[in-house]
Amino acid sequence: MEESRTYNRTNFRSSRGRNNFGNNYNSGREYPKNNDNVTIMVPSRCTGRLIGRGGSKISELQRNSNAKIIISRDDIDGERSVSLIGDDSAIEKAKSLIYEIVNSTDQRPQRNFRETREYSPVRKFSPPPPQNVPNEVPMMRTSYVRSTVVTPSVTTAPEPVNWDELREEADRYQKEKLAQMTPIKKCFYEELPEVRDMSENEVKEFRINRNNICVARTFEDPSGKSKPIPNPVKTFHQAFHNYPEILHEIEKAGFTTPSPIQSQAWPIMLSGEDMIGIAQTGTGKTLAFLLPGLIHINGQITPIEERNGPTVLILAPTRELALQIEREVKKYYYKGFKSVCVYGGGDRREQIKIIKEGVDIVIATPGRLNDLVEAKILNVEEVSYAVLDEADRMLDMGFEPQIRKVMYQVRKDRQTCMTSATWPAGVRRLAQSYMVNPIQVYVGSLELAAVHSVTQTIVMIPDDPNEKFQRFLEFCQNLQPNQKAIVFCGKKLTADQVSSELAMAGIDYQVIHGGIEQSDREQAILDISDGTVNILIATDVASRGIDIDDITHVLNYDFPHNIEEYVHRVGRTGRAGRTGDSISFFTRGDWAQAEELIKILEEAGQYVPEELSDMCARFTQWKKRKEEQGTYRGQRSRW
Structure with missing residues (x-):
């Protein structure tokens, strides 16, 4: 009985010239010398999935199939050879696992995988002498090579989906299901x-x-x-x-x-x-x-x-x-x-x-x-x-x-x-x-409009973060104990920065945005509702869904990216028959919103700053020039 050999990475590097298989990935298992050697060709793009991260996948394939798997480094017309060593059952199992991975990677019809099978040297035999050759010519011992082709299953183009038929079938199914259910009652009104x-x-x-x-x-x-x-x-x-x-x-x-x-x-x-x-x-x-x-x-x-x-x-x-x-x-x-x-x-x-x-x-x-x-x-x-x-x-x-x-x-x-x-x-x-x-x-109207019980004030300020925060700090310091405000920021980072500055200024507040744990978000709502704090810093996650009747002020620290969100922010105050105040910081970077904002202000009978009207006119001219040049994309621009 011949000895078994442990194939490792070093052994295969040293024997690369003899077996011509290139790099080898294996798990250090022992394989008998007398096993068959089968080579299949797979698409090169699939070899990464066959190897896996750090060789983990190919190790798993070898464990599951009990076959030795060697992937060539050489790319031949977009394909690489994969050599399988083991007995017949192990090789068939390895082939099955590899084809499964390849076909899941390539969703197109299955490729024609080429396979050659070569018996190991121990199984060499002498074929009968060729005819018409003198007996004194010595017989040659040669390897018997058998080539097989794995014929792919014939695939046809999928038939187009008949959506009308599917909808009819779905409607028919729902009607059958509904017929088996108890009818419901929907009318409960008696008109006086x-x-x-x-x-x-x-x-x-x-x-x-x-x-x-x-x-x-x-x-x-x-x-x-x-x-x-x-x-x-x-x-x-x-x-x-x-x-x-x-x-x-x-x-x-x-x-x-x-x-x-x-x-x-x-x-x-x-x-x-x-x-x-x-x-x-x-x-x-x-x-x-x-x-x-x-x-x-x-x-x-x-x-x-x-x-x-x-x-x-x-x-x-x-x-x-x-x-x-x-x-x-x-x-x-x-x-x-x-x-x-x-x-x-x-x-x-x-x-x-x-x-x-x-x-x-x-x-x-x-x-x-x-x-x-x-x-x-x-x-x-x-x-x-x-x-x-x-x-x-x-x-x-x-x-x-x-x-x-x-x-x-x-x-x-x-x-x-x-x-x-x-x-x-x-x-x-x-x-x-x-x-x-x-x-x-x-x-009211199907046209977008803000609640009329809210006084809307637009504060035109330079695009300077320091001045913006100083204006905001003045607002917070002037807020009365019986007043409550929601301050809207455009980003989580801005909300965190503003809240940190308030903490350093010794002003109590709560903050709510998508990066806050749910329990902390609920606590923030509770604190602003019961008056523990009277300032809530928020992103647009809170522009809808916060139903606190006694919010007196909304401050837009950052003007929103669309006018619909502005309307919903304003709607956080002036609720349940009360009045409220909305203050919005408006900078040069917000000029794309000026036209829609003016419509909202005019519809509600609010004051429109002259500078806002001028900004709207300049943006309209700039937009027209960009459209003529074919470069306008509707982005939030700066000028």
């Missing part, structure tokens, strides 16, 4: 005679006087069978006279009159219609969809204990807004309904525990919701009341794929509500996809 008998002029006058409420069907109904839009209600009793517990909860909260959007939204939502609510921030949109949702849960045919999942699903773009909605839900104790707020950064185990105990309302951010749905922890098939809150912000943050994925699993006959501060094309697209003949309610 005093509301029903309002004349058209009375309704029109009421809507105009309540901040110009505009109501219409969002999309044309070809059938013309749409039900008439309900008249607005003037009091809480007119909306919830059949639900004394709801009225009691409203009285406890201290509200006296419905807000404009509530007075029109409640009759629509309680009637079972889909609705799109468009109104400025701080106008009561959360309560507009929440109270009908509580009634909807209690009014379903299937008992709560028999439902396989929540009844109400509320999607929000940020964890702050989701937590704020949860706080709002907990204010209104109705029938002992349970809720949970699921969001990234929160305690996942605790969220799962609450879900498994049973919940009626789920408030969620799209990312964490998808995570729990895909993990089969949360079942949304029983959801019959869905809310997309701040839909425009969710689209801005890139959540449309997650929204579509979840909404596909929710039952199709649900009632859907969507709220937004603006009405961009993306929101219209979502409405067409997931709502049935919705009614659009907007307060």
Whole structure:
């Protein structure tokens, strides 16, 4: 029995001239001398994956196959030879593993891998002498070489996807699934005679006087069978006279009159219609969809204990807004309904525990919701009341794929509500996809506008960080103990720098941005809410979702990159019928926003600084020159 030889890197370097295999990667295993030697050719681009980091992958392949694997250094027409040494079963196993890696790297049809098999010298034999050769010619001993070709499987071009057929199949599947489910009830509204008998002029006058409420069907109904839009209600009793517990909860909260959007939204939502609510921030949109949702849960045919999942699903773009909605839900104790707020950064185990105990309302951010749905922890098939809150912000943050994925699993006959501060094309697209003949309610105008209860002041300053901070420091020192301010910075780094300077100046504050731990973010909201501090430094993560009624000032330390974000920042003050002040530092680098800012200021009847108008005119001229030169890209420019 012949001795075994341990092949290591040194041995193969010394024998490179004999075996012509180049560099060798191996794990130091022992291989018998009498094994077969097979060479296959693989694409050069795949060798990196075959070797792995530090040779880890090729070592794993050798362990799993019990074959010796040697990869050549030489590149021949984009291919490299890989030599396999071992018995037949080991070689076949190694080939299978290598082909699997190669095919996963190269997704095109499988290549024609060339293979040659050479028996080891021990198996040499003498073939019969050639014919017509004299017997005195000695026979030659030679190696028998057998060449084989691994024939690739024949692949054909994939057929084009028939999307219409797939949609029909999906619709058919959803209809079959819906037919097996218990029907849902959506109408819970009994219109009082005093509301029903309002004349058209009375309704029109009421809507105009309540901040110009505009109501219409969002999309044309070809059938013309749409039900008439309900008249607005003037009091809480007119909306919830059949639900004394709801009225009691409203009285406890201290509200006296419905807000404009509530007075029109409640009759629509309680009637079972889909609705799109468009109104400025701080106008009561959360309560507009929440109270009908509580009634909807209690009014379903299937008992709560028999439902396989929540009844109400509320999607929000940020964890702050989701937590704020949860706080709002907990204010209104109705029938002992349970809720949970699921969001990234929160305690996942605790969220799962609450879900498994049973919940009626789920408030969620799209990312964490998808995570729990895909993990089969949360079942949304029983959801019959869905809310997309701040839909425009969710689209801005890139959540449309997650929204579509979840909404596909929710039952199709649900009632859907969507709220937004603006009405961009993306929101219209979502409405067409997931709502049935919705009614659009907007307060004021569909044009972007800031709340009129806020005094907006634009402070023109040089682009000098030191002067900007000194102006800001003066503002903080002049802030009264009974006043509260949110200070918006454009970057996390700026927020940290500003907060550090305040700490050195001995001024109490809190800070919130995407780099802060979730527990610290929640503590920051709590501290500004209860008055522990009266200054909150934030990035745009807080421009929506912070619902603190007594914020008196908003200061834009850095002007936002788009005018929509400016509107939402301003909306953090002047909430719940209060007034507020917004102060914005505006520098030369912000001149691209001047034109849109002037429109917002003029619409709200605010003072427009002359320097801002001049800056707008100069930017327009600069932009025109760049467009003529073909170099304008719409970037945030400096001059």
